[in-house]
Amino acid sequence: MSDPIKHECGIAMIRLLKPLSFYEQKYGSALYGLKKLYLLMEKQHNRGQDGAGVGVIKFDPEPGEAYIFRQRANGSSAIAEIFDKISAKIDRSGSKDEVKSSDYLKKHSPFVGELYLGHLRYGTHGGNSKDLCHPFIRENNWMSRNLMLAGNFNLTNVDELFELLIELGQHPREKADTVTMLEKMGHFLDEEVQRNFTRFKLEGHSNRDISSIMSHHVNVETILKRSLRDADGGYVMAGMLGHGDAFVVRDPNGIRPCFYYKNDEVVVITSEKPAIMTGFNIAYNEVKELGLGNAMIIKKNGDIEEVNIQQAGERKSCSFERIYFSRGNDREIYKERKLLGHLLAPKIMESVNHNFKDTVFSYIPNTAAVAFYGMIEGVNELLDDWKATEIGKLGAKATPDKIKSILAVHPRRERVAVKDAKLRTFITDDAHREDMVAHVYDVTYGLINNQVDTLVVIDDSIVRGTTLKTSILRILDRLHPKKIIIVSSSPQIRYPDCYGIDMSRMKDFVAFQAMVSLLKSSKKEHLLTEVYHKCKAQENLPKEEMVNYVKELYAQFTADEISKRISEIVTPDDIHAEVDVIYQSIENLHTACPNHLGDWYFTGNYPTPGGNKVVNKAFINYVEGNSGRAY
Incomplete structure (x- = not known):
């Protein structure tokens, strides 16, 4: 595109379904998830030149141990800067031998966990400071009330949603779609956690026991349905709860893209299909598209479910993704761009x-370039028709030299x-x-x-x-x-x-x-x-x-x-x-x-x-x- 415009952001989420020791033994490193996240983000670097962010959650920490980590940076080299800083923090957390051990890394090193969230930012409006980079965090001393959110989205009715927050009794610190959705989801998360707390308290459980069993009972589907009921826009939002549940939800018209892959080792969700194919060396048809209005919910216990959050509307996925924004190494996008040129x-x-x-x-x-190849193919087809006509005109006067002269014409x-x-x-x-x-x-x-x-x-x-x-x-x-x-x-x-x-x-x-x-x-x-x-x-x-x-x-x-x-x-x-x-x-x-x-x-x-x-x-x-x- 000769006219530079800023556009959709990108997301990458990885949930490891096995203990860290499994990846250490099979792949030679407990940093398997972190390395894959880096690869997924770099393979979507086209989706974010203004900044990036990474969030990680460790499962089952002891009281007093940190379990939520975030690193953000702005600028076109944000991904490299983030992972350089993360790597340095891991190296400083122990000796050379210690930081090779999955058990040691799990307990002592930051950014080594089971749940990863990456974001690439293009700032369509506003500044490009680090504070505007996703993921955003809503912190709380209750593990299950912590929420980390990142997304590729714009909402058209932020003012309306902002007023709804005020009606709920909140005093949001700013009027922006990301902050508004963070607080809206956070509100319904608080209500869900409180509902479960009251229920378990009446059943005779202690406060400490309730905290540990809460992770099995937080209804993420209900939280999303209540949070997104009034949302108008195009979005893919990815979130992680402090206790380990995770979700990615897509708008009901499929405006923004979202793809996933899962096996018995990992669940991976990205904005572009080829990133997963390259990162995990899998075939095209193994990567699936998240349904319209659906959410992929990954529970802390490893249960995975795709559920409907908003009734699917007419499919209106963004055609600009196909024309320009997404990388052209997706085979379907490549074919579409060639055909766009061909038809001209x-x-x-x-x-x-x-x-x-x-x-x-x-x-x-x-x-x-891809549209150019298609255009040349289309021109060649027309040229073939012209050649056939010209040769036909020769009739009985046709000679090898005359035919060769006609066949020698090619697009320059x-x-x-x-x-x-x-x-x-x-x-x-x-x-x-x-x-x-x-x-x-x-x-x-x-x-x-x-x-x-x-x-x-x-x-x-x-x-x-x-x-x-x-x-x-x-x-x-x-x-x-x-x-x-x-x-x-x-x-x-x-x-x-x-x-x-x-x-x-x-x-x-x-x-x-x-x-x-x-x-x-x-x-x-x-x-x-x-x-x-x-x-x-x-x-x-x-x-x-x-x-x-x-x-x-x-x-x-x-x-x-x-x-x-x-x-x-x-x-x-x-x-x-x-x-x-x-x-x-x-x-x-x-x-x-x-x-x-x-x-x-x-x-x-x-x-x-x-x-x-x-x-x-x-x-x-x-x-x-x-x-x-x-x-």
């Missing part, structure tokens, strides 16, 4: 008048631009910074026939168009093509996201800018005011009754009309080549990703009521000149 070929060739000879194909950035594929990873835009004033940005990519000169060739470059998506205008198009123009065609393997991003992607302000979207520009040039600017009044009129309605009126504005124009205006907006004044922008169609997106129909940022069809509330607020903010977030 007819429109591309139409744009170049099927001139194969004078067209050069390339891609920017590296993440678009070149790597025209390579990102200079070492270049840093340290200059802060806008004019000079733009000049530096224009040098972020190195181009390969001599590949393009000056003022003859059309250069086709595919990208994953175009969000704001800023990088195209300030950098990429200027760089490509130095190669002196006659025409530059920028191809997006995703459709036009028209609406804000509210489930975990940093796309919340409408004015930032180049598709929105193009639509507004078209309204003005076609004397329909009054529609902006009309839609604004409709949005204001429903501002205080329950979210379930709200409508996405912004759709009415986009409906005034075809997708091609908006794409043409986008081409004009992103074209710098000082380049010579003609510029065209081609976007994926919604229909082709659904063809390529049939099981991942979450497309609200393209269509405005939000999977939860809170989505319409967010787009309503985002449009009001735009008209009123408010740059704040819409949720």
Whole structure:
């Protein structure tokens, strides 16, 4: 993606089902779980460049012994920093021989336990301090009341949930979705623990005995159902209770991804499937997907159950995961990205008048490579049709040389631009910074026939168009093509996201800018005011009754009309080549990703009521000149 955007976080949970001594004997180290957690987090590093965190729980500690540990760090090297510090703490906990013993490590070393939770953070809003990194902890002297929570989620109705906490008598320290859910779950955990305590007390058990038997009776399913009853958003939340129970719960529309693997040694849960496959060397079909609205509950005694927490809705898993966010080494994602490129070929060739000879194909950035391969496959198919037609035209005049000449035509594929990873835009004033940005990519000169060739470059998506205008198009123009065609393997991003992607302000979207520009040039600017009044009129309605009126504005124009205006907006004044922008169609997106129909940022069809509330607020903010977030 040439336009950098921040997006969903990642999680990794490991529950060891055997004593630590088992892993020491079988795998040569009692640090087996910790090492696997490190691997799972590194294999999902794409999901978190702003920070990371690790939490560990030891089972069955003696009174006075620490049993909950957490290490967090911010920055792109957070994972390495965290595990370096954990390793140093373990090394300092005993002699060289002692820290090789599972029994010693269990009793004396921090971060060596049976239950592990890792988190990778992309900060979509707010700062990037270490204090904002998951997991979050709600501490208590009662073991069963301790709660550690991490997640990949955004809730659209934090204000509503915050008010519910106040009605419960709480005084939350801040209004943020993670803290709100931590306190909400903590409240119902407290009630569940108290209910069990009262019951066991009436049965004649001592306080000390109750603490030890509590772990068998905490009803995690009930806690989750009560906590998430009013939640609106996309989420995967992972939690650990102090006594050893653990859970991972997913939203009822499956917006955020979640996968797991279990055998008689471990239970593993992650945000991406290939991380588990690589980390545990298992086959694709051995990794399962957590069901919509379901939770995986792992009891301290090792019982494992997938239960329904919220009734499953229509499956609307995020299509951006497939287009860009998730790593492309998932075989299904790889196939989908190739097909996205393949399906664009007819429109591309139409744009170049099927001139194969004078067209050069390339891609920017590296993440678009798979879509590029698919695009070339599609072009080759069209080229085969052309070859068959041309050979057929020869008829009786066909000769081996003429046929060979036709067969010799192939798509021209070149790597025209390579990102200079070492270049840093340290200059802060806008004019000079733009000049530096224009040098972020190195181009390969001599590949393009000056003022003859059309250069086709595919990208994953175009969000704001800023990088195209300030950098990429200027760089490509130095190669002196006659025409530059920028191809997006995703459709036009028209609406804000509210489930975990940093796309919340409408004015930032180049598709929105193009639509507004078209309204003005076609004397329909009054529609902006009309839609604004409709949005204001429903501002205080329950979210379930709200409508996405912004759709009415986009409906005034075809997708091609908006794409043409986008081409004009992103074209710098000082380049010579003609510029065209081609976007994926919604229909082709659904063809390529049939099981991942979450497309609200393209269509405005939000999977939860809170989505319409967010787009309503985002449009009001735009008209009123408010740059704040819409949720």
